[in-house]
Amino acid sequence: MGRGPRGAARILRPTLCALVLIVAAGGRVGSAFNLDTRFLVVKEAGNQGSLFGYSVALHRQTERQQRYLLLAGAPQDLAVPDGYTNRTGAVYLCPLTAHKDDCERMDIAEKSDPNHHIIEDMWLGVTVASQGPAGRVLVCAHRYTQVLWSGSEDQRRMVGKCYVRGNDLELDPRDDWQTYHNEMCNSNTDYLETGMCQLGTSGGFTQNTVYFGAPGAYNWKGNSYMIQRKDWDLSEYSYKDPENQGNLYIGYTMQVGSAILHPTDITIVTGAPRHQHVGAVFLLSQEAGRDLRRRQVLEGTQVGAYFGSAIALADLNNDGWQDLLVGAPYYFERKEEVGGAIYVFMNQAGTSFPAHPSLLLHGPSRSAFGFSVASIGDINQDGFQGMSQHSYPSTR
Numbered sequence: 340m341g342r343g344p345r346g347a348a349r350i351l352r353p354t355l356c357a358l359v360l361i362v363a364a365g366g367r368v369g370s371a372f373n374l375d376t377r378f379l380v381v382k383e384a385g386n387q388g389s390l391f392g393y394s395v396a397l398h399r400q401t402e403r404q405q406r407y408l409l410l411a412g413a414p415q416d417l418a419v420p421d422g423y424t425n426r427t428g429a430v431y432l433c434p435l436t437a438h439k440d441d442c443e444r445m446d447i448a449e450k451s452d453p454n455h456h457i458i459e460d461m462w463l464g465v466t467v468a469s470q471g472p473a474g475r476v477l478v479c480a481h482r483y484t485q486v487l488w489s490g491s492e493d494q495r496r497m498v499g500k501c502y503v504r505g506n507d508l509e510l511d512p513r514d515d516w517q518t519y520h521n522e523m524c525n526s527n528t529d530y531l532e533t534g535m536c537q538l539g540t541s542g543g544f545t546q547n548t549v550y551f552g553a554p555g556a557y558n559w560k561g562n563s564y565m566i567q568r569k570d571w572d573l574s575e576y577s578y579k580d581p582e583n584q585g586n587l588y589i590g591y592t593m594q595v596g597s598a599i600l601h602p603t604d605i606t607i608v609t610g611a612p613r614h615q616h617v618g619a620v621f622l623l624s625q626e627a628g629r630d631l632r633r634r635q636v637l638e639g640t641q642v643g644a645y646f647g648s649a650i651a652l653a654d655l656n657n658d659g660w661q662d663l664l665v666g667a668p669y670y671f672e673r674k675e676e677v678g679g680a681i682y683v684f685m686n687q688a689g690t691s692f693p694a695h696p697s698l699l700l701h702g703p704s705r706s707a708f709g710f711s712v713a714s715i716g717d718i719n720q721d722g723f724q725g726m727s728q729h730s731y732p733s734t735r
């Protein structure tokens with residue numbers, strides 16, 4: 340059966356083998372590498388403590404130049420010097436070469452203007468995504484802050500900001516995807532509405548949508564937003580959660596794709612790691628012209644485990660339907676010396692997912708196994724999807 344669009348959710352292409360990322364632990368240098376030991380790609384951060392590699396995506400550039408690039412977010416990187424701003428975060432464009440230090444900084448050209456918006460510590464590069472071959476690039480800064488003035492008092496609204504750029508990584512003013520404001524959160528409202536929504540904590544593309552997670556919306560209940568373009572029409576969608584409760588963090592992670600609860604229509608999968616204290620993953624669908632509707636909620640099993648803080652979709656059993664992997668990095672069993680878990684939910688032929696995982700993988704004590712999970716494509720070309728996970732590096 341048809342698999343639907345091979346979307347941006349899969350960050351890696353089989354022909355390039357698998358790239359796996361490593362996160363830098365406080366102050367240390369991060370790097371990214373692939374599993375093919377004959378042609379190892381390792382990229383190193385220029386600045387200590389930049390969290391280089393916090394997010395990565397593979398991008399295929401076809402405009403102006405033919406090349407594969409690894410997009411690497413470094414959300415704590417130093418600012419482009421302007422005499423005032425210290426630290427903004429950055430995104431690096433890394434060619435797939437044997438050199439360690441040939442990454443270039445992507446030009447986002449956001450100027451500091453502290454009376455109107457604050458870019459200091461905005462975490463540029465917290466999210467990076469590619470729309471796939473010939474597609475665009477998305478980079479987000481979830482701590483970007485708008486400043487409102489009431490008299491002489493300034494009020495700060497951490498609405499977050501995402502930037503869409505062309506396939507060649509430049510801004511093309513003729514492309515509405517890039518010039519559209521993408522401001523789904525209203526900075527004229529306060530934290531009880533969407534004034535602190537932290538848009539861009541997660542995000543990505545399909546062929547005709549761009550989507551953003553905003554876990555700070557509605558007193559940190561959180562929300563998921565999607566902009567869909569069909570021909571010349573642009574529609575914005577979001578999810579109206581019925582619960583009147585803050586601190587669920589819906590939108591902390593977000594993936595959109597088909598072959599999940601419908602062969603061709605998209606399903607929105609979004610993690611809410613503080614839902615009912617155990618965390619949850621929401622499966623939402625979008626029906627013609629209407630907002631996102633809840634189809635199923637998968638709940639975590641342990642308080643504080645942060646179930647849903649990492650999610651990945653992959654067709655694990657090759658039945659044409661996307662299966663779901665959910666990380667719970669703070670899962671813990673003291674007597675068993677277990678720390679961190681990945682829950683595997685096998686898709687029941689597009690009808691639903693089982694309430695309980697088909698498989699539960701554990702890491703060693705204190706490893707934060709499941710901190711990040713990613714589908715890495717068919718790494719050994721056997722027709723099955725490969726998966727990678729990474730744990731939080733030990734700080735000892």
Ligand SMILES: *[C@@H]1O[C@H](CO)[C@@H](O)[C@H](O)[C@H]1NC(C)=O
Nearest residue numbers: 423424425426451453458459
């Ligand atoms: C940058 O750092 C200096 C020295 O710590 C500080 O005085 C200044 O306020 C910082 N700039 C911003 C925009 O926060």
